[in-house]
Amino acid sequence: xxxxxxxxxxxxxxxxxxxxxxxxxxxxxxxxxxxxxxxxxxxxxxxxxxxxxxxxxxxxxxxxxxxxxxxxxxxxxxxxxxxxxxxxxxxxxxxxxxxxxxxxxxxx
Amino acid sequence: xxxxxxxxxxxxxxxxxxxxxxxxxxxxxxxxxxxxxxxxxxxxxxxxxxxxxxxxxxxxxxxxxxxxxxxxxxxxxxxxxxxxxxxxxxxxxxxxxxxxxxxxxxxxxxxxxx
Numbered sequence: 001x002x003x004x005x006x007x008x009x010x011x012x013x014x015x016x017x018x019x020x021x022x023x024x025x026x027x028x029x030x031x032x033x034x035x036x037x038x039x040x041x042x043x044x045x046x047x048x049x050x051x052x053x054x055x056x057x058x059x060x061x062x063x064x065x066x067x068x069x070x071x072x073x074x075x076x077x078x079x080x081x082x083x084x085x086x087x088x089x090x091x092x093x094x095x096x097x098x099x100x101x102x103x104x105x106x107x108x
Numbered sequence: 109x110x111x112x113x114x115x116x117x118x119x120x121x122x123x124x125x126x127x128x129x130x131x132x133x134x135x136x137x138x139x140x141x142x143x144x145x146x147x148x149x150x151x152x153x154x155x156x157x158x159x160x161x162x163x164x165x166x167x168x169x170x171x172x173x174x175x176x177x178x179x180x181x182x183x184x185x186x187x188x189x190x191x192x193x194x195x196x197x198x199x200x201x202x203x204x205x206x207x208x209x210x211x212x213x214x215x216x217x218x219x220x221x222x
Contacts, residue, residue, distance in 0.1 A: 034210075043111070044198065044213040086151065094139045094202045094211060095164045098151035 002027050004087055006099035013077050014107050021072040021102050023087030031089035033070045034096065035061055038084045047072075047085070057081070077106045109134055112214035114199050120220045126187040129217045133180050133201030139163075140182040141211060142174060145196040154197075157182055186219075194221045 003026040013019055025031065033050040048056045050063045050070060061072045070087060087099040113132045121127050133140050141164075142154040153166040157176035174184040180201075186193055196218050200211035 043215055044200075046210050046212075049210065094141050094156050094158070094200075095153050095166075096141075096143075096151075096211065097153065098143075100150045 002031075002089065002097050004089055004097055004099040006085075006087055006102050008102045009100070010103045010105065012105045012107060015079055016076050019072075019074045019077045019081065019104065019106075021085050021087075021104065023070045023072065023099060025068050025070065025087070025089045027068070027089050027097075033061070033063055034088045034090060035059070035070075035072050036086045036088055036096075036098070038086070040083070044086070077104075079106050079108065082106045109136075112199055112201050112212055114197075114214040114217050116217060117215065118218045118220075120222060121189050122222055123189055123191060125189050126185060127189060127219060128183055128185050129197055129199075129219070131182045131184075131199030131201075131214060133182070133199075134203070134212055137201035137203050137212070138180055139202040140176055140180060141200045141202070142182070142184050143198040143200065144168075145198055145216070146194075151198070154184065189221045191221050193219065195219060 005024045035047040036044050037047040038044045059074045063070050082105050084101050084103050086101045088096040090096050115130045139158045141156040143151050145151045155174050156164040160176045171187045176182045196216040198216045199214045202211045
Protein backbone atom coordinates (compact mmCIF):
# COMPACT_ATOMS: atom_id res chain seq x y z
CA UNK A 1 0.00 0.00 0.00
CA UNK A 2 1.13 3.52 -0.74
CA UNK A 3 1.85 5.44 2.41
CA UNK A 4 3.28 8.78 3.36
CA UNK A 5 4.24 9.74 6.89
CA UNK A 6 4.64 13.21 8.30
CA UNK A 7 5.64 12.50 11.90
CA UNK A 8 5.08 16.00 13.30
CA UNK A 9 1.58 17.39 13.60
CA UNK A 10 2.90 20.70 14.82
CA UNK A 11 6.29 22.27 14.41
CA UNK A 12 7.02 25.50 16.19
CA UNK A 13 10.17 27.50 15.40
CA UNK A 14 11.39 31.02 15.99
CA UNK A 15 11.76 33.51 13.19
CA UNK A 16 15.17 33.16 11.60
CA UNK A 17 15.64 29.58 12.75
CA UNK A 18 16.07 26.71 10.28
CA UNK A 19 13.05 24.63 9.39
CA UNK A 20 12.83 20.98 8.44
CA UNK A 21 9.49 19.32 7.80
CA UNK A 22 9.87 15.58 7.59
CA UNK A 23 8.24 13.28 5.07
CA UNK A 24 8.79 9.58 4.56
CA UNK A 25 7.01 7.56 1.94
CA UNK A 26 6.38 3.96 1.07
CA UNK A 27 5.54 3.69 -2.56
CA UNK A 28 5.82 1.23 -5.37
CA UNK A 29 7.68 2.39 -8.44
CA UNK A 30 9.19 5.83 -8.69
CA UNK A 31 6.64 8.35 -7.55
CA UNK A 32 6.80 12.00 -8.27
CA UNK A 33 6.88 13.91 -5.00
CA UNK A 34 5.25 17.19 -4.10
CA UNK A 35 4.86 19.55 -1.21
CA UNK A 36 1.57 21.40 -0.99
CA UNK A 37 0.88 24.27 1.39
CA UNK A 38 -2.27 25.81 2.78
CA UNK A 39 -2.01 29.26 4.28
CA UNK A 40 -4.72 30.50 6.60
CA UNK A 41 -7.97 31.09 4.71
CA UNK A 42 -6.38 30.22 1.39
CA UNK A 43 -6.64 27.28 -0.95
CA UNK A 44 -4.35 24.32 -0.97
CA UNK A 45 -1.59 25.11 -3.43
CA UNK A 46 1.53 23.54 -4.84
CA UNK A 47 4.73 24.64 -3.13
CA UNK A 48 7.26 22.56 -5.01
CA UNK A 49 7.84 19.32 -6.84
CA UNK A 50 11.00 17.26 -6.64
CA UNK A 51 11.45 16.93 -10.37
CA UNK A 52 11.88 20.67 -10.81
CA UNK A 53 14.69 20.87 -8.25
CA UNK A 54 13.93 24.53 -7.65
CA UNK A 55 13.68 26.64 -4.54
CA UNK A 56 10.33 28.22 -3.88
CA UNK A 57 9.99 30.93 -1.22
CA UNK A 58 13.35 29.74 0.10
CA UNK A 59 12.18 26.16 0.54
CA UNK A 60 13.94 23.19 -0.96
CA UNK A 61 13.27 19.48 -0.77
CA UNK A 62 15.69 16.69 -1.46
CA UNK A 63 14.54 13.29 -2.50
CA UNK A 64 16.48 10.55 -0.76
CA UNK A 65 15.51 7.32 -2.45
CA UNK A 66 17.58 5.22 -0.08
CA UNK A 67 15.75 6.53 2.96
CA UNK A 68 12.52 7.11 0.98
CA UNK A 69 12.36 10.59 2.40
CA UNK A 70 11.46 13.98 0.95
CA UNK A 71 12.05 16.46 3.72
CA UNK A 72 11.24 20.13 3.21
CA UNK A 73 13.84 22.61 4.39
CA UNK A 74 14.36 26.32 4.75
CA UNK A 75 17.43 27.90 6.32
CA UNK A 76 15.68 30.89 7.90
CA UNK A 77 12.01 30.77 8.82
CA UNK A 78 9.82 33.80 8.20
CA UNK A 79 6.56 34.67 9.90
CA UNK A 80 4.69 34.29 6.59
CA UNK A 81 5.80 30.65 6.39
CA UNK A 82 3.28 29.75 9.07
CA UNK A 83 0.90 27.34 7.33
CA UNK A 84 -0.13 23.72 6.96
CA UNK A 85 2.28 21.69 4.84
CA UNK A 86 1.43 18.43 3.11
CA UNK A 87 3.79 15.96 1.53
CA UNK A 88 2.18 14.19 -1.40
CA UNK A 89 3.60 11.44 -3.56
CA UNK A 90 1.82 11.07 -6.84
CA UNK A 91 1.34 7.97 -8.89
CA UNK A 92 -0.94 6.48 -11.48
CA UNK A 93 -2.26 9.55 -13.18
CA UNK A 94 -3.36 12.58 -11.24
CA UNK A 95 -3.72 10.80 -7.93
CA UNK A 96 -2.06 12.32 -4.92
CA UNK A 97 -1.66 10.52 -1.63
CA UNK A 98 -1.45 13.20 1.02
CA UNK A 99 0.30 12.93 4.33
CA UNK A 100 -1.50 14.02 7.47
CA UNK A 101 0.18 17.38 7.29
CA UNK A 102 2.43 19.42 9.56
CA UNK A 103 1.31 22.74 10.98
CA UNK A 104 4.29 25.07 10.95
CA UNK A 105 4.15 27.95 13.37
CA UNK A 106 6.83 30.60 13.16
CA UNK A 107 7.06 32.63 16.33
CA UNK A 108 8.57 36.08 16.65
CA UNK B 109 -7.51 32.86 -15.67
CA UNK B 110 -10.23 32.25 -13.17
CA UNK B 111 -9.43 29.63 -10.57
CA UNK B 112 -11.24 26.40 -9.81
CA UNK B 113 -14.73 27.08 -8.56
CA UNK B 114 -16.94 24.83 -6.50
CA UNK B 115 -20.62 25.10 -5.73
CA UNK B 116 -22.21 25.21 -3.32
CA UNK B 117 -19.67 26.31 -0.72
CA UNK B 118 -21.73 25.03 2.20
CA UNK B 119 -24.35 22.35 2.40
CA UNK B 120 -26.36 20.78 5.19
CA UNK B 121 -28.09 17.48 4.53
CA UNK B 122 -29.88 14.84 6.53
CA UNK B 123 -28.73 11.28 6.89
CA UNK B 124 -30.11 9.13 4.08
CA UNK B 125 -30.38 11.94 1.57
CA UNK B 126 -28.20 12.35 -1.48
CA UNK B 127 -26.11 15.31 -2.56
CA UNK B 128 -24.49 16.60 -5.73
CA UNK B 129 -21.45 18.85 -5.69
CA UNK B 130 -20.17 20.77 -8.67
CA UNK B 131 -16.71 21.77 -9.81
CA UNK B 132 -15.64 24.03 -12.67
CA UNK B 133 -11.97 23.60 -13.56
CA UNK B 134 -9.60 26.22 -14.81
CA UNK B 135 -10.23 26.89 -18.48
CA UNK B 136 -8.26 24.43 -20.60
CA UNK B 137 -7.78 21.91 -17.82
CA UNK B 138 -9.08 18.48 -18.74
CA UNK B 139 -8.35 16.56 -15.56
CA UNK B 140 -10.51 16.96 -12.48
CA UNK B 141 -9.85 15.18 -9.21
CA UNK B 142 -11.91 15.04 -6.05
CA UNK B 143 -10.65 14.73 -2.47
CA UNK B 144 -12.33 14.38 0.87
CA UNK B 145 -10.81 16.19 3.83
CA UNK B 146 -11.71 15.32 7.41
CA UNK B 147 -9.91 15.98 10.72
CA UNK B 148 -9.57 12.28 11.36
CA UNK B 149 -8.55 10.93 7.96
CA UNK B 150 -6.95 14.00 6.41
CA UNK B 151 -7.00 14.41 2.65
CA UNK B 152 -8.13 11.32 0.77
CA UNK B 153 -8.38 10.83 -2.95
CA UNK B 154 -11.85 10.01 -4.23
CA UNK B 155 -11.52 9.84 -8.02
CA UNK B 156 -10.17 11.55 -11.09
CA UNK B 157 -11.82 12.26 -14.40
CA UNK B 158 -10.06 13.01 -17.64
CA UNK B 159 -11.85 13.61 -20.93
CA UNK B 160 -15.17 12.49 -19.43
CA UNK B 161 -13.75 9.15 -18.27
CA UNK B 162 -12.94 8.06 -14.75
CA UNK B 163 -9.22 7.39 -14.83
CA UNK B 164 -8.45 6.74 -11.17
CA UNK B 165 -10.48 5.76 -8.17
CA UNK B 166 -9.75 5.82 -4.47
CA UNK B 167 -10.98 3.47 -1.77
CA UNK B 168 -14.44 4.83 -1.20
CA UNK B 169 -17.74 2.94 -1.29
CA UNK B 170 -19.94 2.96 -4.34
CA UNK B 171 -22.16 5.60 -2.74
CA UNK B 172 -19.58 8.07 -3.98
CA UNK B 173 -19.73 8.63 -7.70
CA UNK B 174 -18.83 11.29 -10.18
CA UNK B 175 -18.94 12.34 -13.75
CA UNK B 176 -17.37 14.82 -16.08
CA UNK B 177 -18.99 16.73 -18.88
CA UNK B 178 -17.64 17.63 -22.29
CA UNK B 179 -16.69 21.10 -21.05
CA UNK B 180 -14.59 19.42 -18.29
CA UNK B 181 -16.93 20.51 -15.53
CA UNK B 182 -17.39 17.76 -13.01
CA UNK B 183 -19.93 16.68 -10.45
CA UNK B 184 -19.71 14.26 -7.61
CA UNK B 185 -22.66 12.57 -6.01
CA UNK B 186 -23.00 10.95 -2.64
CA UNK B 187 -26.08 8.82 -2.10
CA UNK B 188 -27.56 7.61 1.17
CA UNK B 189 -25.58 10.08 3.23
CA UNK B 190 -24.05 8.98 6.50
CA UNK B 191 -22.88 11.12 9.39
CA UNK B 192 -19.30 10.19 8.55
CA UNK B 193 -19.62 11.83 5.14
CA UNK B 194 -19.44 15.22 6.81
CA UNK B 195 -16.28 16.72 5.36
CA UNK B 196 -14.73 19.32 3.17
CA UNK B 197 -14.80 18.12 -0.43
CA UNK B 198 -12.06 19.54 -2.59
CA UNK B 199 -11.90 19.59 -6.32
CA UNK B 200 -8.63 20.04 -8.20
CA UNK B 201 -7.92 20.51 -11.86
CA UNK B 202 -4.79 19.80 -13.81
CA UNK B 203 -3.72 21.05 -17.21
CA UNK B 204 -2.06 17.95 -18.55
CA UNK B 205 -2.81 14.33 -19.18
CA UNK B 206 -1.14 11.27 -17.75
CA UNK B 207 1.89 11.81 -15.58
CA UNK B 208 1.51 15.41 -14.53
CA UNK B 209 0.30 16.04 -11.06
CA UNK B 210 0.43 19.75 -10.51
CA UNK B 211 -3.07 20.34 -9.33
CA UNK B 212 -4.97 23.53 -8.71
CA UNK B 213 -7.44 23.31 -5.90
CA UNK B 214 -10.80 24.91 -5.41
CA UNK B 215 -12.04 26.39 -2.14
CA UNK B 216 -14.03 23.28 -1.29
CA UNK B 217 -17.61 22.46 -0.41
CA UNK B 218 -18.28 22.01 3.29
CA UNK B 219 -20.85 19.23 3.68
CA UNK B 220 -22.52 18.68 7.02
CA UNK B 221 -24.71 15.62 7.49
CA UNK B 222 -27.09 15.69 10.43
